[in-house]
Amino acid sequence: MERRHVAVVTGANRGLGRAVAKALAERGYRVVGTVRDPATGAAMRDRFAADGLSFDAVAVDVTAPDAGARLAAAVPEGLDVLVNNAAVTFDGFDLGVVDRTLAANWYGAAAVVEALLPALREGGRVVNVSSGMADEASLPAALRAHFHDAAPERAGIDALVSAFRDGVAASGEPPEGWPRSAYRVSKLALNAFTRHVARAVADDPRGLRVNAVCPGWCRTGMGGPAAPRSVAQGTASILWGTEVPVGGPSGGFFRDGRAAQW
Numbered sequence: 001m002e003r004r005h006v007a008v009v010t011g012a013n014r015g016l017g018r019a020v021a022k023a024l025a026e027r028g029y030r031v032v033g034t035v036r037d038p039a040t041g042a043a044m045r046d047r048f049a050a051d052g053l054s055f056d057a058v059a060v061d062v063t064a065p066d067a068g069a070r071l072a073a074a075v076p077e078g079l080d081v082l083v084n085n086a087a088v089t090f091d092g093f094d095l096g097v098v099d100r101t102l103a104a105n106w107y108g109a110a111a112v113v114e115a116l117l118p119a120l121r122e123g124g125r126v127v128n129v130s131s132g133m134a135d136e137a138s139l140p141a142a143l144r145a146h147f148h149d150a151a152p153e154r155a156g157i158d159a160l161v162s163a164f165r166d167g168v169a170a171s172g173e174p175p176e177g178w179p180r181s182a183y184r185v186s187k188l189a190l191n192a193f194t195r196h197v198a199r200a201v202a203d204d205p206r207g208l209r210v211n212a213v214c215p216g217w218c219r220t221g222m223g224g225p226a227a228p229r230s231v232a233q234g235t236a237s238i239l240w241g242t243e244v245p246v247g248g249p250s251g252g253f254f255r256d257g258r259a260a261q262w
């Protein structure tokens with residue numbers, strides 16, 4: 001009998017994460033999704049089951065120190081796809097916004113990838129849901145060089161993120177040349193991390209593929225009702241990353257299956 005594919009989707013209870021979870025379940029995956037509210041998770045599991053779809057909710061906040069371990073424990077058989085989707089954005093700019101944004105979008109996202117990487121099975125795919133807001137081209141050359149040309153590893157990315165955070169802590173404003181957006185910095189870090197992880201697993205015999213994708217500006221809680229793209233369009237852009245073929249791209253950034261500008 002063919003082995004059942006397993007997918008983990010963070011932020012699965014609404015928006016793009018929920019649509020991705022449903023699409024993967026419809027493709028036959030056993031989907032394990034983070035849903036912070038247990039009652040919502042149970043209701044979602046029942047609704048999926050009523051449609052004959054497999055969904056298991058884990059009440060995990062990706063900022064919790066044990067988030068990765070709890071997700072890994074929820075997929076004892078291993079996994080084939082990780083959609084690293086959970087993220088936040090806030091109005092305003094101050095140290096609180098910076099810390100809450102970085103906790104979920106950078107530190108939480110990176111920890112989930114690191115915890116689940118060993119559990120990925122042959123042909124496994126990691127899809128980091130990023131954003132066109134992580135536009136390196138609009139950064140000053142020196143900063144762009146730190147994020148991109150220097151090809152930082154995890155510690156180097158953490159150091160960059162800390163420099164941003166420390167600047168805000170000192171003056172209330174970002175250091176010179178940095179964007180005045182914790183969300184942008186978090187996704188810049190996630191993109192640099194995508195390249196780092198792809199390099200790190202390049203010779204892994206499992207043939208893993210690790211990419212960042214941008215869903216585009218979509219009509220979700222985060223994107224708001226004025227966004228030009230539907231949830232279906234954003235979902236398709238994310239799902240593309242789960243279907244990268246054997247030997248396909250790794251360490252790239254894609255929108256709608258086409259290379260996007262870093």
Ligand SMILES: NC(=O)c1ccc[n+]([C@@H]2O[C@H](COP(=O)([O-])OP(=O)(O)OC[C@H]3O[C@@H](n4cnc5c(N)ncnc54)[C@H](OP(=O)(O)O)[C@@H]3O)[C@@H](O)[C@H]2O)c1
Pocket residue numbers: 010011012013014015016017034035036037060061062063084085086087088104108129130131132214215216217218219220221222223224227
């Ligand atoms: N929508 C857009 O226009 C757009 C554009 C570019 C990129 N993106 C990216 O696409 C992804 C999905 O966005 P979306 O529009 O679907 O956002 P959304 O509707 O705001 O949904 C965000 C999801 O992330 C979850 N989440 C947030 N913080 C979490 C935490 N600490 N632990 C666990 N789950 C957490 C939320 O759970 P709760 O319900 O518990 O809060 C929710 O399920 C994000 O990575 C976002 O940056 C979106």
